Amino acid sequence: MVRFQINQDRSLRKWCLRHMTEKARAWVTVAGFGGHIKATRTTLTVRKKNEERRYEIRDVGHLIVVGGHTIHTSAVIALLRGGASISVFDADGRPAGQLTPPGRGDPAAELRNAQNRAFGHTYALTFAEKAMNERLLAIERYGHASGWDLLYEGELEFLHRSREEYQFLIKMDELRRLHQMNTDMYYEVMGRTLPAGLGFQRRKKRPHTDPINTMLSFGYAVLYSAANVAVVAAGLDPDHGVFKEGPGGLVYDIIDGFKPTMVDEPVFALARTGLREEEYETGNGRCILSECLTSRLLPVLHRTVREERIAAVVRDLAHSLATGKTFSPVY
The missing domain is CATH 1.20.120.920 (CRISPR-associated endonuclease Cas1, C-terminal domain)
Known part of the structure; x- marks a missing residue:
């Protein structure tokens, strides 16, 4: 039991360090319909109607996609490799799924335990x-x-x-x-x-x-x-x-x-x-x-x-x- 608790505490501390890094990085939200999301290895591009926004991959901690949009696999790969998470919701805000970088384990479970x-x-x-x-x-x-x-x-x-x-x-x-x-x-x-x-x-x-x-x-x-x-x-x-x-x-x-x-x-x-x-x-x-x-x-x-x-x-x-x-x- 003691060994399990020590391992659990170490896991939470490691997750805290990762979370502190994500906290310092931007959350990018794409809502509504008709957006196009793509990326190079270094830059995330979000185009919606006549507006285009660009973000450095290293500055993005979380991409939140709400509604109907087109997301290229280039964006998914670049963000995950850059340590960012991706959350997808339908137009009513109901969660559809989440992608996290390899090695993250289950950060939601760890955070909810802390909660x-x-x-x-x-x-x-x-x-x-x-x-x-x-x-x-x-x-x-x-x-x-x-x-x-x-x-x-x-x-x-x-x-x-x-x-x-x-x-x-x-x-x-x-x-x-x-x-x-x-x-x-x-x-x-x-x-x-x-x-x-x-x-x-x-x-x-x-x-x-x-x-x-x-x-x-x-x-x-x-x-x-x-x-x-x-x-x-x-x-x-x-x-x-x-x-x-x-x-x-x-x-x-x-x-x-x-x-x-x-x-x-x-x-x-x-x-x-x-x-x-x-x-x-x-x-x-x-x-x-x-x-x-x-x-x-x-x-x-x-x-x-x-x-x-x-x-x-x-x-x-x-x-x-x-x-x-x-x-x-x-x-």
Whole structure:
């Protein structure tokens, strides 16, 4: 048993060194349809529509292919020989397979073992603090740009003090309750910046009866898909969250801090410009967005949901779990 544990620890240390090298190299994501991916021994070329991007093979740590594209075997060979992994997903973000360089063993299994051992209160606190920081910044950005009438007296100070209490909460349930209360308060504050006729007062569970909650859920689904691809590609278990529980828990942990800038702000901005009555239906106890409204919203989300920023947080998390170093993501 002792010999097995020593060998296991050595294997993880070797994997950590490889992972540290990959962390310092770029993750290249090719999404959508119609891309052409090829390579020489030194250069990876990605052509999509009229755009062509080139990367030095030595600078690529992971190629993530989502949707329908043409990939030449020259790219596969050059990347694997260069020490990069390749992950393939269908258009809906479901994993189809992964290629890893020879000698890697099963890096996903090793990382998930580290995830099972190391995940705990410290990681949950980091996710909660980062997410609340982003929500406070979103409130303050709106206040500086459009005035502070959205806030009742002492409300912002209360949120800041409440945020500072996170670090003193030892029990996970207490941290979850306080974070949920602050998140609910954030949505109530931002709801005051929207036209009253849209019926949004706070974030609610499905089925939604107003267009704002419906658009937010639509945007969060786009964000979730992007983050899930990065999590699976990294070899992490998407269902093993630390702050959020249940299926997709880790993905929800990761995207919580991205919601204010990548989804909330563009949805709220679109709503402030005005929604026409024909752009959504609110009958039968639920709201349904028209194709016209989703076609307005989706291009905005494609601009604001930044896969490279999400991938950077996922890489930082995997690196922290593999090496034991502090998890300090930048949202």
